[in-house]
Amino acid sequence: MIQAFDDIYFMKKALQEAEIAFDKGEVPVGAVIVIDNKIIARGHNLTEMLNDVTAHAEMQAITAAANFLGGKYLQNCTLYVTLEPCQMCAGALYWSQISSIVYGARDEERGCINMKTKLHPKTTILGGVLEAEAQALLKRFFIEKRHLN
Numbered sequence: 001m002i003q004a005f006d007d008i009y010f011m012k013k014a015l016q017e018a019e020i021a022f023d024k025g026e027v028p029v030g031a032v033i034v035i036d037n038k039i040i041a042r043g044h045n046l047t048e049m050l051n052d053v054t055a056h057a058e059m060q061a062i063t064a065a066a067n068f069l070g071g072k073y074l075q076n077c078t079l080y081v082t083l084e085p086c087q088m089c090a091g092a093l094y095w096s097q098i099s100s101i102v103y104g105a106r107d108e109e110r111g112c113i114n115m116k117t118k119l120h121p122k123t124t125i126l127g128g129v130l131e132a133e134a135q136a137l138l139k140r141f142f143i144e145k146r147h148l149n
Contacts, residue, residue, distance in 0.1 A: 005037040010078070011082070011134075021057070022137060024048070026048050027045050029138075031058050031061040031080065033078070041064035042061060043057045043058065043060030043063075044057045056086065059089060061079065061081075065077060074098040078098070078102060080102045081101070082137070083104060083138070084103045084112060087110070087115045087117045090118075091117060093120070093123065094118060100123065100126070101124070102127075103127045104127075113127075
């Protein structure tokens, strides 16, 4: 059977990363970076584990992709992330010159769209891919967190 590589396939991989974050007690956001239908980097939130507010899934994936490629620019790459990037991550994505961003759920409060954060002029953005699944994981996390406190 031939595997179809599309936005849903890669967002499912990002959701797997988000589940890893969930299991670690981190806000469940996951990311993968793809070039030529190949995942070259994975990341999930590690802000609690590393005690680092910058350790978002996107930042982890950007660093891993740059190391894989041997350079700081992520041209011809696509980021798949389960939650719309925040202003900080969108800024890093701007500087990386990533070609495309595909996200699952919107972040109405802190997301780059409502914050009006500029992306690189050559970067495209697409949202809503497996949005319900990404939102459900986030809701489950915060419901469980409230019950533990």
